[in-house]
Amino acid sequence: MRVMIAEDSVLLREGLTRLLEDLGTTVTAAVGDAEGLLRAVAAAPPDVCVVDVRLPPTFVDEGVRAALVLRRQWPDVGVLVLSQYVEERYAVDLITGQASRGVGYLLKDRVSDVADFHAALGRVAAGGTALDPEVITQLLVRSRRRDPLERLTRREGEVLRLMAEGRSNAAIAASLVVTERAVEKHVTSIFTKLDLPVAEDDHRRVLAVLRFLDSTDATADRPAAAPDTTRGPHDV
Structure with missing residues (x-):
């Protein structure tokens, strides 16, 4: 060495x-x-x-x-x-x-x-x-002290919650009744808002989940978001 x-x-x-x-x-x-x-x-x-x-x-x-x-x-x-x-x-x-x-x-x-x-x-x-x-x-x-999740929209918060459960983009799309392309756009937006730079591997997804888990109100304090019924299956 x-x-x-x-x-x-x-x-x-x-x-x-x-x-x-x-x-x-x-x-x-x-x-x-x-x-x-x-x-x-x-x-x-x-x-x-x-x-x-x-x-x-x-x-x-x-x-x-x-x-x-x-x-x-x-x-x-x-x-x-x-x-x-x-x-x-x-x-x-x-x-x-x-x-x-x-x-x-x-x-x-x-x-x-x-x-x-x-x-x-x-x-x-x-x-x-x-x-x-x-x-x-x-x-x-x-x-x-500076919760990064406050920058996310309600739908992005829902996507991040499902990412934290280990679900794939396809599974998230099925759960939220949106297209997989819409989920990909939300995931990209989440990475941007959490200041996670582009990388060759999937470590950004892991880091995003870690930030979710480390947030003070990511579990008990943050109420579960209700399903968004105002948008159809092509919601982006």
Whole structure:
């Protein structure tokens, strides 16, 4: 496993390098800023990058913004973000972006076992995920504060409910007494309103259902919509 490290603290950077090398991992570069990381990756892409959120010169968000650049330009390179805080504004983009494989977000203060950290790094390098439970909790709280389902029409809400039950487009069309083409249009609209980008596989459907399940009123609080009797079988 080939690893690059971007960490402004010399002690932490050198410490991570030594720990990983002692575990048999090859550290191909260890840099102190985001620009250095991007240059190093462009020259020789590794399997995974370990990136601190706050890097020079402003120590605000250079690291996580560099991580997003890595996800866009080198989607085969895993990215494991290390931070003292959950940067909600960028964490959502990092975790749910179009290149949604090979990503991790761990909080520094909660990394207490070297073997666990090395295992998480290996999962990310292999295309898996490694998310701190606190990160997940904060992102769920954020999604509940701003319910994305409020943007859906009543019919789109009905379609999403049936998607959450695992029904195919054909089964949804039969249940709602509309054409399958109409269901496809509603599903596309749902993806757009939930800010789910186009992808080569079906993970958008899964993400849409997850957002439905994570919504505060997706089950008990949101009343079931009555069948729409004002439209015929060609409802779109």
